[in-house]
Amino acid sequence: MNHFVHSLGVTFVHWRLAAQYEVQYRMNFFLQVVKSTVNLVTGIVAIGLVFNYTTDLGGWGRPELLAVLGVHILLGGVIQTFIVPNMFTFMHGVREGELDYALVRPVDAQLFVSTRSIGFWNVVDIVVGVVVLGWALSDLAGRLDPVDAVLFGIGLVCGAIILYCVWMSFTTLAFWLIDVDDMAQLISGLYDAGRWPIRVYPLWLQGVLTVIVPLGVAITVPAEALTDRITPGAMAVLVGVTVVAVVVCRAFWLHGLKNYSGASA
Amino acid sequence: MSMQRQAQYRGAAFIQIVGFLVEPIVYLIVWRTVAAEAGDINGYGVDEFTAYYIVWTLVRVFNLALAPGAWDWWVSSGRITNDLVHPVDPYHRNIADFAGSKIIWILLWVPVAVFLAVLFRPGLSPSLFQVVMFFVAAWAGYVIRFNLLYLLGLMSFWTTRAQALVDMVVAMELLLSGRLVPMAVMPEWVQAISNWLPFKWTFQFPIEVVIGRLTTEEIWRGIGAQLIWIAITGVGYSVVWRRAIKQFTAVGT
Numbered sequence: 001m002n003h004f005v006h007s008l009g010v011t012f013v014h015w016r017l018a019a020q021y022e023v024q025y026r027m028n029f030f031l032q033v034v035k036s037t038v039n040l041v042t043g044i045v046a047i048g049l050v051f052n053y054t055t056d057l058g059g060w061g062r063p064e065l066l067a068v069l070g071v072h073i074l075l076g077g078v079i080q081t082f083i084v085p086n087m088f089t090f091m092h093g094v095r096e097g098e099l100d101y102a103l104v105r106p107v108d109a110q111l112f113v114s115t116r117s118i119g120f121w122n123v124v125d126i127v128v129g130v131v132v133l134g135w136a137l138s139d140l141a142g143r144l145d146p147v148d149a150v151l152f153g154i155g156l157v158c159g160a161i162i163l164y165c166v167w168m169s170f171t172t173l174a175f176w177l178i179d180v181d182d183m184a185q186l187i188s189g190l191y192d193a194g195r196w197p198i199r200v201y202p203l204w205l206q207g208v209l210t211v212i213v214p215l216g217v218a219i220t221v222p223a224e225a226l227t228d229r230i231t232p233g234a235m236a237v238l239v240g241v242t243v244v245a246v247v248v249c250r251a252f253w254l255h256g257l258k259n260y261s262g263a264s265a
Numbered sequence: 266m267s268m269q270r271q272a273q274y275r276g277a278a279f280i281q282i283v284g285f286l287v288e289p290i291v292y293l294i295v296w297r298t299v300a301a302e303a304g305d306i307n308g309y310g311v312d313e314f315t316a317y318y319i320v321w322t323l324v325r326v327f328n329l330a331l332a333p334g335a336w337d338w339w340v341s342s343g344r345i346t347n348d349l350v351h352p353v354d355p356y357h358r359n360i361a362d363f364a365g366s367k368i369i370w371i372l373l374w375v376p377v378a379v380f381l382a383v384l385f386r387p388g389l390s391p392s393l394f395q396v397v398m399f400f401v402a403a404w405a406g407y408v409i410r411f412n413l414l415y416l417l418g419l420m421s422f423w424t425t426r427a428q429a430l431v432d433m434v435v436a437m438e439l440l441l442s443g444r445l446v447p448m449a450v451m452p453e454w455v456q457a458i459s460n461w462l463p464f465k466w467t468f469q470f471p472i473e474v475v476i477g478r479l480t481t482e483e484i485w486r487g488i489g490a491q492l493i494w495i496a497i498t499g500v501g502y503s504v505v506w507r508r509a510i511k512q513f514t515a516v517g518t
Binding site for chain 2: 030031034035038041042045046049050052053054056057058182183185186187188189190192193195196200201202205
């Protein structure tokens with residue numbers, strides 16, 4: 001327990017320092033607003049074009065697609081704020097030999113490398129995602145019943161955990177492959193497939209986005225909860241995938257760490 | 266030289282290809298689904314969308330050019346001085362460098378295309394003329410796009426925050442080039458705008474040449490439009506480049 005409190009304390013100190021550092025650069029806020037706006041507009045235009053010609057896409061209406069877009073932006077913002085900057089620091093650390101300094105600290109190394117930096121201004125995307133979700137809800141015009149709201153909350157947390165595990169597992173590959181910047185692009189590409197509900201895709205692609213790189217299920221299932229389309233089966237798959245992702249990610253990290261001989265050794 | 270360098274990294278190329286295929290496959294599936302429900306959209310049915318997005322992947326390879334962000338670092342770190350002391354304008358090296366890598370990329374694209382064709386079965390039967398004109402149009406499209414991004418990159422000589430402008434131009438390109446959807450899907454006023462901007466001529470035009478959506482006359486007119494854009498961006502580049510290096514004082518001088 002004591003150990004857990006200590007870890008939590010280290011995490012918060014990291015986040016506070018990193019946020020204070022980033023807030024100095026206000027111009028980055030402006031750049032992020034432009035970027036988020038551009039992203040939002042293209043997302044909405046794509047949905048608008050589809051519904052110029054049809055009233056539903058594989059059974060999903062406009063507000064439902066907006067909900068998927070909202071979850072996509074929101075979780076994307078979370079991961080860009082809290083996780084992605086750390087992943088890049090870690091990859092460069094392996095290459096430059098700075099990782100050794102992180103490994104000698106008296107905290108869990110995975111926790112340490114996962115919480116060192118923060119992309120503070122990406123919180124703009126978190127705000128945008130929440131606004132889009134609100135818009136989708138008001139378009140749905142129905143009440144969100146409490147059960148669905150709870151499932152949505154659980155879904156979002158599971159989704160965020162899955163995204164972290166996917167990023168962490170791919171970046172752990174940095175122990176073996178030195179240049180993993182391409183990996184980052186691969187994950188971003190796959191993440192964009194989550195902008196549409198994966199139920200629209202053929203089964204093989206749904207399988208890839210659920211089992212191999214579970215980014216799709218992480219976004220679609222929370223959106224299903226919000227739009228009253230959730231089935232117990234989908235929820236079970238999401239929770240199951242989350243558990244497996246955590247176990248695999250941790251085991252892979254420990255395996256990588258064991259093989260790592262350090263830059264100065 | 267650049268061809269040899271690219272050929273070394275086969276593993277990296279494979280990862281890049283998988284990442285880059287997600288985008289067109291997603292568009293393809295979404296629009297096939299729409300076309301299956303709504304029928305033809307201004308001449309685009311299931312087969313046409315399929316052919317469009319498969320050729321899309323090859324044109325995207327042709328399209329790849331120097332990212333404007335690279336300039337930020339070259340200029341702010343002072344590394345650009347290495348280029349400036351050469352007697353040849355770095356433009357030539359950069360454009361040839363990308364053209365060389367492209368040849369390897371195009372070879373790598375062939376198995377990808379076979380895979381996509383087996384998976385989605387497009388209706389595609391171009392004539393020899395259309396194929397030849399496709400390659401002409403695709404290379405011309407590359408030159409236009411290279412020049413445009415190069416011009417954007419040169420903004421780094423004046424500001425360290427060119428990224429916002431780049432983001433906006435990239436979004437305009439996404440919507441107006443035919444990368445997101447063929448212009449036939451867009452409202453008519455958007456189509457009219459896209460005819461007068463360079464983006465469509467770098468992307469949609471080569472695709473439509475080879476999937477047989479254009480008459481011979483329209484193909485020649487499109488090539489004409491491309492030549493005009495090469496001229497405009499080329500002149501724009503030489504004017505901006507001269508002003509850029511004139512007002513640049515390097516770190517250390």
